[in-house]
Amino acid sequence: MKSGRYIGVMSGTSLDGIDVVLAAIDETMVAQQASLTFPIPLPLKEAILGICQGQQLTLSELGRLDTQLGKLFADAVLALMDREQLHPEDIVAIGCHGQTVWHEPTGIAPHTLQIGDNNHIAARTGVTVVGDFRRRDIALGGQGAPLVPAFHHALLAHPVERRMVLNIGGIANLSLLIPGQPVRGYDTGPGNMLMDAWIWRQKGKPYDKDAQWASEGKVVLPLLQNMLSDGYFATPAPKSTGREYFNYSWLERHLAHFPGLNACDVQATLAELTAVTISEQVLLSGGCERLLVCGGGCRNPLVMARLAGLLPGTEVTTTDEAGISGDDMEALAFAWLAWRTLAGLPGNLPSVTGASAASVLGAIYPANPRQNQS
Numbered sequence: 001m002k003s004g005r006y007i008g009v010m011s012g013t014s015l016d017g018i019d020v021v022l023a024a025i026d027e028t029m030v031a032q033q034a035s036l037t038f039p040i041p042l043p044l045k046e047a048i049l050g051i052c053q054g055q056q057l058t059l060s061e062l063g064r065l066d067t068q069l070g071k072l073f074a075d076a077v078l079a080l081m082d083r084e085q086l087h088p089e090d091i092v093a094i095g096c097h098g099q100t101v102w103h104e105p106t107g108i109a110p111h112t113l114q115i116g117d118n119n120h121i122a123a124r125t126g127v128t129v130v131g132d133f134r135r136r137d138i139a140l141g142g143q144g145a146p147l148v149p150a151f152h153h154a155l156l157a158h159p160v161e162r163r164m165v166l167n168i169g170g171i172a173n174l175s176l177l178i179p180g181q182p183v184r185g186y187d188t189g190p191g192n193m194l195m196d197a198w199i200w201r202q203k204g205k206p207y208d209k210d211a212q213w214a215s216e217g218k219v220v221l222p223l224l225q226n227m228l229s230d231g232y233f234a235t236p237a238p239k240s241t242g243r244e245y246f247n248y249s250w251l252e253r254h255l256a257h258f259p260g261l262n263a264c265d266v267q268a269t270l271a272e273l274t275a276v277t278i279s280e281q282v283l284l285s286g287g288c289e290r291l292l293v294c295g296g297g298c299r300n301p302l303v304m305a306r307l308a309g310l311l312p313g314t315e316v317t318t319t320d321e322a323g324i325s326g327d328d329m330e331a332l333a334f335a336w337l338a339w340r341t342l343a344g345l346p347g348n349l350p351s352v353t354g355a356s357a358a359s360v361l362g363a364i365y366p367a368n369p370r371q372n373q374s
């Protein structure tokens with residue numbers, strides 16, 4: 001069943017770095033063995049951010065970015081392989097998510113686009129790559145996202161306890177693991193993305209470390225209510241979203257109604273927006289006994305404290321406490337999805353994405369011998 005060591009690669013909507021994880025996987029377990037975060041050069045990050053917000057580019061520019069990212073993902077994998085003294089034959093496959101640059105799961109021609117040419121990764125590492133995980137689900141009428149609920153279910157479901165797993169990345173997504181019910185899951189809306197965008201514009205910092213700035217401010221209720229009136233929050237699942245919707249322009253449109261606000265109060269209000277939109281969904285979905293949080297947002301003490309405050313009766317913890325590092329969860333999920341693909345097992349859950357059927361996901365880029373090329 002293709003058991004062995006896999007490498008998962010995730011570059012998420014926050015663009016804070018490429019997460020690479022090594023794991024031993026078979027039908028009964030996923031054992032994490034090593035991980036690293038590989039930096040994304042600032043010009044590349046800015047180019048990706050531009051596309052995600054609708055900036056026009058030529059096909060030549062898109063092609064170049066696809067190649068540059070593919071090479072960068074390969075470098076990230078090679079850094080882990082070199083550090084762990086791994087040879088290509090030690091690894092069954094690499095599961096690479098790619099970089100989402102556009103996600104439009106509804107409308108006349110639903111589509112989602114992850115770039116970073118997997119051919120470069122296979123050629124440079126000498127390891128088989130599995131990629132392009134989302135588009136089969138879209139072709140089956142699904143959202144193509146989120147895909148991690150199946151992995152959350154495999155690892156963290158409990159026979160009697162009502163659990164939910166929350167990933168707070170750039171976008172936040174929730175997996176509902178309720179005993180006796182099909183797994184459900186969807187994106188709740190912005191996770192860290194608006195907080196990151198605001199502090200970047202105001203202070204040139206990539207994120208509000210430990211919510212130090214937001215903690216100095218107070219929530220501006222009219223602004224919060226104005227943002228909460230966005231139609232996405234009341235849309236029923238299945239649903240997914242991304243940077244092309246929740247971005248700095250979205251924030252600017254809401255701020256335009258409230259000129260002259262204190263910048264640090266805006267930061268506090270954005271942290272509250274993340275906590276409120278998540279907790280409302282937890283409650284609307286019937287609540288849970290335990291909320292296991294992963295993703296960079298689980299390191300934000302203000303958001304975590306507000307979630308606990310808004311969800312009395314729910315134990316709010318990080319997935320670290322359940323034995324899985326919150327920083328590595330998504331990369332691990334894509335290593336596991338690569339194993340599912342090679343084992344001929346479906347990767348999507350129609351109860352989550354709304355697809356008409358469960359399906360083996362992804363495309364396989366077979367290994368060829370490792371080459372020393374730049």
Ligand SMILES: Nc1ncnc2c1ncn2[C@@H]1O[C@H](COP(=O)(O)OP(=O)(O)OP(=O)(O)O)[C@@H](O)[C@H]1O
Pocket residue numbers: 011012013014015016167168169170171172191192193196206207208209210211294295296297299300301330
């Ligand atoms: N100590 C901290 N204090 C506050 N926020 C933090 C801290 N550490 C990480 N973060 C937040 O987490 C973000 C990174 O999260 P993560 O790596 O989960 O995102 P991602 O994987 O790119 O997103 P997605 O899940 O949407 O694809 C940072 O940009 C920052 O906003």
Ligand SMILES: CC(=O)N[C@H]1[C@@H]2OC[C@@H](O2)[C@@H](O)[C@@H]1O[C@H](C)C(=O)O
Pocket residue numbers: 012013100103112144145146147148149169170171172173187240241242330
């Ligand atoms: C289109 C896309 O890349 N979506 C990501 C993004 O980041 C978080 C949230 O939005 C989730 O829907 C998804 O990622 C995780 C890994 C998923 O598919 O489950």
